[in-house]
Amino acid sequence: MDSPLQAWRDTLEELGVMGLVREPVVAALKPALPASAPRPASGPALGPTRRPAEAPPRPAPRPAPAAATAYTPPTDPVGCPPPEAVAAAATLPELEKAIQGCLACPLGPGRLKFVFGEGSPQARLMLVGEGPGRDEDLQGRPFVGKAGELLDKMIGAIGMKREETYIANVVKCRPPDNRTPSPDEARTCLGYLHRQIELIQPVVIVTLGATPLRELVGLSEGITKVRGQWKRVRVGGREIPVMPTFHPAYVLRQYTQDVRRAVWEDLKAAKAWIDRPAED
Ligand code: SF4
Known part of the structure; x- marks a missing residue:
């Protein structure tokens, strides 16, 4: 076996995929149109419904300090930055320039x-994702360090490169001690993420963890319960x-085969939606 193929296989196995089985993921998605994708409250399934991985629940987020209020x-x-300036940014560099001095919440x-x-x-x-950690705060880039390395492997395992995707967080500044951003902090920053999404116009968004699901999609259900279900x-x-x-x-904390495989399946479903035939 040549080395690139071996490396790809090693990555899949590291993500919990023990056998290379061809699965008709696109066919499984085909009957559902974007317009019929499920809404948070009700509606038919957009993609295949999967069992949540049997992983231990995530530890409760650390509360924001009272001083934040x-x-x-x-x-x-x-x-x-006023909302008009954010809305007026016509490109990502313009948007970054408009908001990079932001001190609108206590994280700044x-x-x-x-x-x-x-x-x-x-x-x-x-x-x-949720927000920058220590390595991200030092480098000014999202998802670097060990979590970033794992994310890169996950993206690679569905046949994509990191540079083909866009990676952002709900908050642009590091919460102290890597705590979960408070709802006020997240909502203060959310307009920037919305403008990024408007400018990029992605076909699919993958939320990583509970915070982007709560703040971006408005769902407070546990991530263990809802992962793998289209919203x-x-x-x-x-x-x-x-x-x-x-x-x-x-995933790094709960490095079980079930958790790794669950993430791989979720990303695989996202890729299948991206690759679906145009007439769908
Ligand atoms: S986290 Fe967002 S809202 Fe808060 S200071 Fe940073 S850029 Fe501004």
């Missing part, structure tokens, strides 16, 4: 680097299918 944001247009003053997001401006697959979000007048899956950091 006492923060007084600046009022100047650099520290608190504590950051080392603003983590805007990165990837292809024409990405068909967009991945949305959708409306941004800029467009409804976009959303595939919730585990956060790579969770």
Whole structure:
């Protein structure tokens, strides 16, 4: 076996795929049109419904410090970019320029680097995480370090490259001690993510973990329960299918074959939707 094929096979096995079995994933999705994709409350299934992986529940998020509610944001247009400036940004670089000085929530003053997001401006697959961690804060890039390495492997396992996707977070600044962003912090930042989605127009969004599912899609159900089930979000007048899956950091903590395979299946379903025939 040549080395690239061996490396691909090693990656799949690392993700919990023990046998290389061809599965008709596109055919399984074919009957469902984007317009019939399930809405958070009801509706027919967009894609195949899968059993949640039997993984231990994620530890309860650490609460935001009480001091977060006492923060007084600046009022100047650099520290608190007005919605009109965000809406006026016609490209991702323009948007980054408009918001990179943001101090609108308590996370801003504590950051080392603003983590805007990165990837292809024409990405068909967009991945949305929670917020920058230590490595991301140091480098100003999303999903670097061990979680980023694992995410890259996951993307590679569905036959894509990281550069073909777009990766962003709900919040652009690192929460202290890697705590979960408070709802206020997330909602203060959410307009930036919405504008990124409007500019990129991805075919599918994969949410990584509970926070983007809650803040972007509006679902508070446990990620273990809803991962692998198609949802959708409306941004800029467009409804976009959303595939919730585990956060790579969770996968690293719960490094079981079930969890790794679950993420692989979720990403595989997202890829199948992207690759479906145009007439669908
Ligand atoms: S997390 Fe978002 S809203 Fe808060 S300061 Fe950073 S960019 Fe601004």
